[in-house]
Amino acid sequence: MALRLFRRSTEEQQADEQRIHDSLEKTRGGMFGRLGNIFQANEITEQTWDELEETLIMGDVGIETTEVLVARVQQRVSKEGIKRPADAQAVLKQEMLAMLGGSDAMEIDEPRLLTVVLVVGVNGSGKTTSIAKLAKLYKDHGRKVVLAAADTFRAAAVHQLQIWGERVGVDVIAQGQGADPGAVVFDAIRACQETRKADLLIIDTAGRLHTKFNLMKELEKVRNVASRQVHKAPHETFLILDASTGQNALSQARHFKEAVKVTGVILTKLDGTAKGGIVFAIAQELGVPVRFVGTGERMTDIAPFDPKIFVDSLFA
Amino acid sequence: MFETLTDKLQRVFDGLASRGRLSEADVDVAMREVRLALLEADVNYKVVKDFVARVKERAIGAEVMKSLTPAQQVVKIVNEELIEVLGEPAKLDLSGPTPHVIMMVGLQGSGKTTTSAKLALTLRKSNQRPLLVAADTYRPAAIHQLEVLGKSLDIPVHSEGDKVPPPVICANAVKRARESAYTVVILDTAGRLQVNEEMMAELDEIKARTKPQEILLVADSMTGQQAVNVAQTFNDRLGVTGLILTKVDGDARGGAAISMREVTGVPIKYLGVGEKTDALEVFHPDRMASRILGMGDMLSLIERAQSTMDQEKSMSAAKRMMKGEFDLDDFMQQMQQVRKMGPLSQIMDMIPGFRGVTKDLSPDVTDTQMRRIEAIISSMTLDERRHPENMNASRKRRVARGSGTEVQDINELLSQFKQIKRMMKQMSDTGGKRRGKFPGFPGLMG
Numbered sequence A: 001m002a003l004r005l006f007r008r009s010t011e012e013q014q015a016d017e018q019r020i021h022d023s024l025e026k027t028r029g030g031m032f033g034r035l036g037n038i039f040q041a042n043e044i045t046e047q048t049w050d051e052l053e054e055t056l057i058m059g060d061v062g063i064e065t066t067e068v069l070v071a072r073v074q075q076r077v078s079k080e081g082i083k084r085p086a087d088a089q090a091v092l093k094q095e096m097l098a099m100l101g102g103s104d105a106m107e108i109d110e111p112r113l114l115t116v117v118l119v120v121g122v123n124g125s126g127k128t129t130s131i132a133k134l135a136k137l138y139k140d141h142g143r144k145v146v147l148a149a150a151d152t153f154r155a156a157a158v159h160q161l162q163i164w165g166e167r168v169g170v171d172v173i174a175q176g177q178g179a180d181p182g183a184v185v186f187d188a189i190r191a192c193q194e195t196r197k198a199d200l201l202i203i204d205t206a207g208r209l210h211t212k213f214n215l216m217k218e219l220e221k222v223r224n225v226a227s228r229q230v231h232k233a234p235h236e237t238f239l240i241l242d243a244s245t246g247q248n249a250l251s252q253a254r255h256f257k258e259a260v261k262v263t264g265v266i267l268t269k270l271d272g273t274a275k276g277g278i279v280f281a282i283a284q285e286l287g288v289p290v291r292f293v294g295t296g297e298r299m300t301d302i303a304p305f306d307p308k309i310f311v312d313s314l315f316a
Numbered sequence B: 001m002f003e004t005l006t007d008k009l010q011r012v013f014d015g016l017a018s019r020g021r022l023s024e025a026d027v028d029v030a031m032r033e034v035r036l037a038l039l040e041a042d043v044n045y046k047v048v049k050d051f052v053a054r055v056k057e058r059a060i061g062a063e064v065m066k067s068l069t070p071a072q073q074v075v076k077i078v079n080e081e082l083i084e085v086l087g088e089p090a091k092l093d094l095s096g097p098t099p100h101v102i103m104m105v106g107l108q109g110s111g112k113t114t115t116s117a118k119l120a121l122t123l124r125k126s127n128q129r130p131l132l133v134a135a136d137t138y139r140p141a142a143i144h145q146l147e148v149l150g151k152s153l154d155i156p157v158h159s160e161g162d163k164v165p166p167p168v169i170c171a172n173a174v175k176r177a178r179e180s181a182y183t184v185v186i187l188d189t190a191g192r193l194q195v196n197e198e199m200m201a202e203l204d205e206i207k208a209r210t211k212p213q214e215i216l217l218v219a220d221s222m223t224g225q226q227a228v229n230v231a232q233t234f235n236d237r238l239g240v241t242g243l244i245l246t247k248v249d250g251d252a253r254g255g256a257a258i259s260m261r262e263v264t265g266v267p268i269k270y271l272g273v274g275e276k277t278d279a280l281e282v283f284h285p286d287r288m289a290s291r292i293l294g295m296g297d298m299l300s301l302i303e304r305a306q307s308t309m310d311q312e313k314s315m316s317a318a319k320r321m322m323k324g325e326f327d328l329d330d331f332m333q334q335m336q337q338v339r340k341m342g343p344l345s346q347i348m349d350m351i352p353g354f355r356g357v358t359k360d361l362s363p364d365v366t367d368t369q370m371r372r373i374e375a376i377i378s379s380m381t382l383d384e385r386r387h388p389e390n391m392n393a394s395r396k397r398r399v400a401r402g403s404g405t406e407v408q409d410i411n412e413l414l415s416q417f418k419q420i421k422r423m424m425k426q427m428s429d430t431g432g433k434r435r436g437k438f439p440g441f442p443g444l445m446g
Helices: A010-029 A034-038 A046-058 A063-079 A085-100 A127-140 A157-168 A181-193 A213-229 A248-260 A278-286 A307-315 B005-014 B024-040 B045-060 B070-086 B112-125 B142-153 B166-179 B197-210 B227-238 B255-264 B285-292 B298-308 B311-323 B328-341 B344-349 B357-361 B367-378 B382-386 B393-403 B407-433
Strands: A115-121 A145-150 A171-173 A200-205 A236-242 A264-268 A290-294 A302-304 B100-106 B130-135 B184-189 B214-220 B242-246 B268-272 B280-282
Touching (some): A034 A085, A063 A085, A085 A278, A115 A213, A115 A248, A264 A278, B045 B070, B100 B197, B112 B142, B112 B184, B255 B285, B328 B382, B367 B393
Parallel strands (some): A145 A200, B242 B268
Antiparallel strands (some): A290 A302
């Protein structure tokens, strides 16, 4: 059995819990806020289900997933003869949790000589910032982290990553704007293995709409470069998803999964009124779990995703 | 996968057809489909509710219930109402004394900086002298990004580093513009959450010090239900004068456009498509309506085709498609052209009635599959391409040998092609009878 390198302490877990709780504060005030209220009534009526459906849809859960979820809860409520709204709420929570799936161990935490993490997403989802936060998190846990600036397309993206690298205190391997992203990754892996003696390489890629055929091909190439150099790399491929994204997030996840085998989602900007309800659909339909949530603008505003905390927060 | 609203409604009404006149309950069933279609497109729940109520009222008001083609009537009403909500495309207000100040606001990652550069270029093309202002002092390298973009477009960028407060930078920039005879000042402000009080207060101050003529909210077309909150908060606070939807070149249905228009009443002024700095498009409500309904976007398809293919060819191809005169030779030629534009499924999605259909035809038409199809068609004679129905067993065996495939591959291709043709025929039949489904299209057909 592999020894986990990165285990959260109890205090850290509590801090995470608080962070997610805090960031969802506004969410609760907003649309998901009614999830808890719905079940305050004295009995379960037709209105309860209508309100539940409405609340879930308003939380970007999506019509299809909402219908599945409501149907499952309704079925159990009638089968188990549940009369109290509070019990129905408990069933709902269980079903939501079941949909999100368990939080099993991540590849990024497994010990190996060099772990390669590829980070992908559409434009403006928050890749570079999330990478900085990840780098900080893992650096603070004793990993030797190097970042690869493979977003060579967007003006100043390399510079942006370099500034973050300085703030976090990790090396950034870059070749400048317009360079071939595959070449940057090649160099970065070499550097990790030879001169920098790093054990965690995080690759920043250019934002791209998942519908851009050629750009998705380029991403596959970047992935291939990594897998040729390091056994089983990239060990982890994170899709960055803006929590305010609607149903299109599902299409994003589907396309990126096909192209580069996404292993997990990092949900960003969860500090707005956005709730990222679409992650239920993504977990349900594509089986891609959420791994981290970005909860604010500070470098430390990232937390491992805990389905239970997430679901609980939606009801609190 | 996605069925178009027309198909769904057709099915609903088909089930009722025998009964003759429609009842109010029948209309309710149809309204449910309308509601689902809009929710799938990310139109806000509450906005959908009001919208459906309006559509229902009109539907019951005789038009639909008496109609022989109720499904199409409902789609027509929905389409008209959508276009109504989306409103007329509006121009920037650049009247009065120069310099005109344009303030760009929005959430993080919505595309303000790129859009600012695009807007500057668009304005320069209409003989303005734009000055870009780097007022995002928070995001690392945001200033650098605008400077790089400005340099590549040869448009000056006013920046004072990241130590000076943004309102001061903006005020200085306006002063500089006045002195140096710039006619338009574009303020690229930092992205912020609408719930961040401190950051919103900064926008108040920028507004107070620069007196912008236009405050443009830049919003991601992929935004979900909360588009309403974002638009409302920015508008209540600042008095937004226009919306710019970005990343419209993705496959998001863009229901957020409806939500934001409905709650603010502010016009949509531009669409951002593509990462190149020349890609700011004027907004067409009719096209956006088709897109939200998942009815494809024929005009955008043709435009896109024009940019990559030669115009005459693409026009004649579109015409042939609409007439249902489409043979395997056209199919291959199109495929070769189309491969330059991206995956077939994506292109087909833009054709009305085709959205998502390609997934059923052949899941995931990948590059290799397309190459195989090309090989098959190349191994056919010109006559066989024109009349694929003449393909008998012996011909199929020959073609399979020639293309290095199996006879069942040939069969598969032929049956797929038959389906495509059938659908194209259906499409052109309905399209021909009903003007207004593809607004502006009749001109093309002539």
